[in-house]
Amino acid sequence: MVLASMLILGALGQNSNADPINDFYGVRSSFLTAEKAHPRIFDWRNKYGTSLMYLSPSYSAEEKTHFRSILKNNGDTHIDLYAQARNGHLPAGELHLYDYTHEFNVLNNDGLKPVLWLIPESKHGEYKQSMDAHLAFQNQMVQRHDSQVAGYVVCLECDEMFSAEQVNGLVANLKSKTNKPVAVHLAPGVGGFKKDTRYYKGADFIYLQIGDHLTGDNVADPTMAVAMLKQAMTLGIPVVANEYSLLSTSAQARALGDLLCQNGAVGTGNGRNVTLCGQRETKKKEWYQEYEKELVVSGIAVATLFAMLKDAPKLKLQVNDNGYELGLNSGGYSLRYSEDKIAATYRIDF
Numbered sequence: 284m285v286l287a288s289m290l291i292l293g294a295l296g297q298n299s300n301a302d303p304i305n306d307f308y309g310v311r312s313s314f315l316t317a318e319k320a321h322p323r324i325f326d327w328r329n330k331y332g333t334s335l336m337y338l339s340p341s342y343s344a345e346e347k348t349h350f351r352s353i354l355k356n357n358g359d360t361h362i363d364l365y366a367q368a369r370n371g372h373l374p375a376g377e378l379h380l381y382d383y384t385h386e387f388n389v390l391n392n393d394g395l396k397p398v399l400w401l402i403p404e405s406k407h408g409e410y411k412q413s414m415d416a417h418l419a420f421q422n423q424m425v426q427r428h429d430s431q432v433a434g435y436v437v438c439l440e441c442d443e444m445f446s447a448e449q450v451n452g453l454v455a456n457l458k459s460k461t462n463k464p465v466a467v468h469l470a471p472g473v474g475g476f477k478k479d480t481r482y483y484k485g486a487d488f489i490y491l492q493i494g495d496h497l498t499g500d501n502v503a504d505p506t507m508a509v510a511m512l513k514q515a516m517t518l519g520i521p522v523v524a525n526e527y528s529l530l531s532t533s534a535q536a537r538a539l540g541d542l543l544c545q546n547g548a549v550g551t552g553n554g555r556n557v558t559l560c561g562q563r564e565t566k567k568k569e570w571y572q573e574y575e576k577e578l579v580v581s582g583i584a585v586a587t588l589f590a591m592l593k594d595a596p597k598l599k600l601q602v603n604d605n606g607y608e609l610g611l612n613s614g615g616y617s618l619r620y621s622e623d624k625i626a627a628t629y630r631i632d633f
Contacts (some may be wrong), residue, residue: 286507304487307434307464309562310523310550311397312361313354313531315496335400337363338386339373354450361433362395366424368403371455381423387431397431399424400468401466402438402453410444418456425460436490439504441467442475447482454485455498463466466490468525480518489520490552505539509546516547521561524551606632 302526305337317332330342331350342350354362367373374380387397401421402409412420424435425427428579437443437453445453449468457465469475471494493511495503508527515522524543528536531554540555549561 289621292540295577296360299358303463305487305563308521308549309560310361310398310433310552311555311560312363312552313357313359313554314332314363314552315531316350316353316519317531318528318628335403336368336373337362338364338366338383339368341556347389351390351395351531353392354395358556358558358620359395361398362390362435363398363400363552365400365403365439366401367407367420369409381420381427383428384431391431397428398436399428399432400436400439402441402444404439405443410438414449414452414472417453418477422460423455423459429461429463432463434466434488435461436466436468439468440470440475440492442469442477442479442482446480450482451484458483458485458487464488468492471495471526473511473518483518486520488549489515489518489522490525491522492525496527496529499528499534502533502535502539505542507544508539512543512546512548521549522546522547523550523552528553530554545558577592604631 299316313334315333328334329348331353333349334542335344337347351362366374366383383397388591391395401424402417418489421435421437435457437450437457441450441453452464454467463630465485466488467483467486468490469492471492472478473491491512493503493508494505508524512522512524527543529537530536533554536554537556540551540553540560541557544551544555544557544560547561551560
């Protein structure tokens, strides 16, 4: 007689109900971070003027670390990034040059989720490429980096470069490739300078440029900003308040960001004090809903074992809000099944 015993351990994928669209609600970034080049003058053109250029190889590792500290100290959860910018020292040309895997890993590990702006504003020149080239670039970015980014903005001030129909096509293509949120950003105002709200068709979010931040105290007028926000909200698309101050870290910018959050913005791209701004409350699933797939698999396994074993198995199920564990015993066979592993032992006599 020979006795054999074996232990089986299998790691199971963690159950996840994360929804990239829902997770985007409450987004906090600092689109413009102009530091003072002169005691009385803000200058967005300096190296720390906007996070969009962060991916440029012209930044040293130390400068990037400093920039991340500026954003995190301002309460940011996300970072706005150009994927390409011909005059901004980012790669331009062949698609194989655009690989930001390492950079995105650093950002995510440091608590800043990348939001990728795929086409820069008109001064950079990329918009002059064919639409096929734009679609190919979108597809390449999604294929290469989709798992690392929180969402996409199809272009900065799209209405200055493309028709509404062209932007709709860019949005539709992206949404066919990814389940991450896709946003549209236009020139200041609802519908941009053309006042054409068709630009937002199909978008998951509106990145609303309030404007009025290049004059006076470099912060938009609060009354105008709230009125613009409420007008945009009537379109039925979630609105992220974006570009309302030249300096996201200023007290005025933060106060205006708070006001826009209070009036219905689902996120901010230009500074705020509050941490709660548009986040969705998700109803907790019952345990049997949370682990529906796993329990189906367990049921199949139990049914199969019942047919194979000589003695009727004894089943024990323990569940609570923290998870579940399924136990099965029959003769020399023992099985324990939980959320992240399955362990089984059995004896074979021959």
